[in-house]
Amino acid sequence: MNGVLLGSSAALLHHAAPLAAAPGALPAPGPDWYGFGGVGDYAASHGNTPEVVARAHELRDGHYTPLPDGIIDTGEMFDAVIVGGGIAGLGAAMEFRHKSGPGKTCLLLENHPIWGGESKRNEFMVDDQLLIAPQGANGFSIPGVDEGEHASDDSRYYDAIGIPREFQYPQWNPDHKPLRFANDHYGYLYWIEHGADVGYYLGACCGAAPAINPWSRNLDNTNWTPAQREQLLRWRNDTRRPYDGDDFERWLDSMSYRQFVEQVMGLGRHVADYAGPILAGAVGLGSDAVSAYAAYAILFPGTINFYPPAVRDFSAYQRHSFPGGNDGFARHFVKKIIPGAIAGDDAFESVMNGRVQFDQLDLDGMPVRMRLGATVVAVEHAGVAQSSDTVNITYTRDGKLYRVRARGVVMASGGWVNRHVVRDLPDSYRAAYATFKHAPFLVANVAVRNWRFMYDLGITACRYDGDFGFSVNVRAPMQVGDYRPALDPDQPAVLSFYVPFIYPGEPALAQCSRGRAELFSTSYVDYEHRIIMQLRTLFGTAFNPQRDLAGIILNRWGHAYVVPEPGFYFGRGGQPAARDVVRQRHGRIAFGHSELRGNQHWGPAAAEGARAMAQVLDVAV
Ligand SMILES: Cc1cc2nc3c(=O)[nH]c(=O)nc-3n(C[C@H](O)[C@H](O)[C@H](O)COP(=O)(O)OP(=O)(O)OC[C@H]3O[C@@H](n4cnc5c(N)ncnc54)[C@H](O)[C@@H]3O)c2cc1C
Numbered sequence: 001m002n003g004v005l006l007g008s009s010a011a012l013l014h015h016a017a018p019l020a021a022a023p024g025a026l027p028a029p030g031p032d033w034y035g036f037g038g039v040g041d042y043a044a045s046h047g048n049t050p051e052v053v054a055r056a057h058e059l060r061d062g063h064y065t066p067l068p069d070g071i072i073d074t075g076e077m078f079d080a081v082i083v084g085g086g087i088a089g090l091g092a093a094m095e096f097r098h099k100s101g102p103g104k105t106c107l108l109l110e111n112h113p114i115w116g117g118e119s120k121r122n123e124f125m126v127d128d129q130l131l132i133a134p135q136g137a138n139g140f141s142i143p144g145v146d147e148g149e150h151a152s153d154d155s156r157y158y159d160a161i162g163i164p165r166e167f168q169y170p171q172w173n174p175d176h177k178p179l180r181f182a183n184d185h186y187g188y189l190y191w192i193e194h195g196a197d198v199g200y201y202l203g204a205c206c207g208a209a210p211a212i213n214p215w216s217r218n219l220d221n222t223n224w225t226p227a228q229r230e231q232l233l234r235w236r237n238d239t240r241r242p243y244d245g246d247d248f249e250r251w252l253d254s255m256s257y258r259q260f261v262e263q264v265m266g267l268g269r270h271v272a273d274y275a276g277p278i279l280a281g282a283v284g285l286g287s288d289a290v291s292a293y294a295a296y297a298i299l300f301p302g303t304i305n306f307y308p309p310a311v312r313d314f315s316a317y318q319r320h321s322f323p324g325g326n327d328g329f330a331r332h333f334v335k336k337i338i339p340g341a342i343a344g345d346d347a348f349e350s351v352m353n354g355r356v357q358f359d360q361l362d363l364d365g366m367p368v369r370m371r372l373g374a375t376v377v378a379v380e381h382a383g384v385a386q387s388s389d390t391v392n393i394t395y396t397r398d399g400k401l402y403r404v405r406a407r408g409v410v411m412a413s414g415g416w417v418n419r420h421v422v423r424d425l426p427d428s429y430r431a432a433y434a435t436f437k438h439a440p441f442l443v444a445n446v447a448v449r450n451w452r453f454m455y456d457l458g459i460t461a462c463r464y465d466g467d468f469g470f471s472v473n474v475r476a477p478m479q480v481g482d483y484r485p486a487l488d489p490d491q492p493a494v495l496s497f498y499v500p501f502i503y504p505g506e507p508a509l510a511q512c513s514r515g516r517a518e519l520f521s522t523s524y525v526d527y528e529h530r531i532i533m534q535l536r537t538l539f540g541t542a543f544n545p546q547r548d549l550a551g552i553i554l555n556r557w558g559h560a561y562v563v564p565e566p567g568f569y570f571g572r573g574g575q576p577a578a579r580d581v582v583r584q585r586h587g588r589i590a591f592g593h594s595e596l597r598g599n600q601h602w603g604p605a606a607a608e609g610a611r612a613m614a615q616v617l618d619v620a621v
Pocket of ligand 1: 083084085086087088089109110111112115116117118119135136137138139140186281326374375376377412413414417421441443498557560561592593594595600601602603605
């Protein structure tokens with residue numbers, strides 16, 4: 001249906017397994033790497049594009065050092081330039097619009113064919129029905145109103161960009177068996193598992209049939225041993241605060257979540273192993289690699305006991321997901337910054353469903369302009385950073401190198417980029433960035449003509465130990481304007497796999513490199529094969545790829561998440577946290593990316609970008 005490989009699905013069932021990825025070696029993406037991209041404005045930009053990967057590897061390998069001859073000087077001078085069009089870059093652009101005076105100009109340079117970074121969408125057309133799914137960031141909670149001076153970043157941006165507080169979802173047909181659906185692709189794994197019907201196929205479970213909703217049954221339908229069950233339940237239900245000191249945040253940040261679970265809670269290895277992939281879905285790697293504070297920040301078992309009782313009660317907790325996940329936030333930011341960027345007015349359904357007006361993004365005379373497909377390869381003060389009044393920015397686009405100038409620059413890109421691009425970066429920043437590790441991630445959206453193979457089992461989500469990923473679900477799709485996909489087991493839907501790459505026991509850096517090698521060396525066809533085999537393993541012959549599968553889009557993120565290891569938040573050995581070094585302005589260049597929060601999230605991403613822009617405006621405008 002969607003143009004690729006459908007005829008070959010049966011053959012793929014007999015396809016050879018992919019070659020093992022060689023750790024350390026990052027092969028260049030071959031012609032069979034990117035695969036099908038769907039339809040619509042995002043079709044050419046799903047995950048990192050081959051073009052973006054190629055330019056990034058050139059940067060890493062010193063291809064632009066020294067800068068080659070033949071750079072085209074555009075002659076443009078901006079008050080500010082922003083590198084990166086994810087939510088942090090958009091937050092910086094919004095700050096510029098609010099805080100700079102009339103006549104001031106800003107240019108945002110983004111290397112992908114469309115803005116949004118990890119907050120973008122995929123679109124499928126299946127049997128004449130449009131289906132939209134997230135490429136990465138996918139869920140949010142509606143913040144409270146009037147949160148005053150302690151308002152969260154989400155809360156401060158939510159109303160400012162015009163996000164509604166009520167959403168519509170399709171009614172479940174009362175003639176069908178009762179089923180509960182998650183609204184997003186994450187909450188059902190722990191926080192709001194009571195909102196979905198989840199089948200567990202974990203190693204110790206009962207043969208071919210999943211254990212359905214085992215947590216609401218004290219795990220009595222699983223094959224975990226009584227001792228394992230007791231420990232897993234204690235992990236979830238223990239309400240003791242395990243430490244009395246006021247410095248409990250630093251204390252949590254001094255250990256990994258595995259140490260917390262095993263040494264503080266006194267639980268067995270299987271508990272932290274179970275938690276690992278869920279943690280990795282939020283912070284890149286699992287229990288052994290990440291700080292217990294990262295777990296605390298997402299209200300994880302054990303650490304949650306440092307919060308007041310009201311926060312610990314998830315019974316009324318709700319998550320939502322726009323059709324394309326957090327692309328909904330990115331689109332609202334863009335509409336505020338460049339009103340002509342999306343066709344139509346600023347009503348919610350127009351911003352969400354309007355076509356992108358690519359020819360309106362980079363017009364002379366606009367306060368903020370956006371140049372897409374532009375990879376920045378060098379940013380450097382003209383002269384000494386502390387006394388210079390200009391920054392030179394060099395970018396590559398369509399095979400040519402260009403230079404623009406600015407009074408100040410916000411690097412809304414991550415540390416793995418910045419340490420190569422900012423040429424006069426002081427050693428202290430280099431040392432700080434050298435401690436950052438970035439984990440890869442894969443989001444595979446699988447459009448199916450029906451999902452009866454799940455309905456018949458009485459589930460809408462599952463968690464498993466498998467060859468591909470660890471969980472998959474079908475969301476209740478948010479309805480927006482004319483976008484009203486069905487919620488029916490015999491109608492098309494998208495199954496989304498959120499796939500971390502974790503290798504417990506290996507050092508964090510080795511886990512990141514090994515995962516990236518696997519992500520980059522596996523062809524589209526090999527992933528298609530593994531996805532089909534995974535669905536066959538879960539659902540047997542009830543899933544028939546030739547009949548049921550309509551298209552697969554892979555969204556590969558080479559550096560999806562910074563890994564907040566112990567010490568990431570508060571530093572170690574009396575030294576400041578590396579992220580606080582990076583947060584200082586360097587001459588006319590400031591750094592603002594969600595990675596500086598450790599737990600990457602849409603509101604804080606925008607706030608980091610805005611903070612960096614405010615630092616730049618202090619000196620530049
Ligand atoms: C799988 C996944 C699920 C997530 N789920 C959620 C969720 O449910 N809710 C939530 O709030 N957050 C979620 N997040 C976190 C998400 O990362 C943040 O919310 C936010 O979207 C990050 O924005 P950012 O701008 O900081 O970074 P990015 O999205 O990384 O944006 C940076 C941009 O800069 C561009 N860039 C980099 N280098 C250059 C260069 N040299 N020149 C030009 N451009 C460059 C990049 O290509 C990118 O577009 C998720 C993340 C992932 C990976």
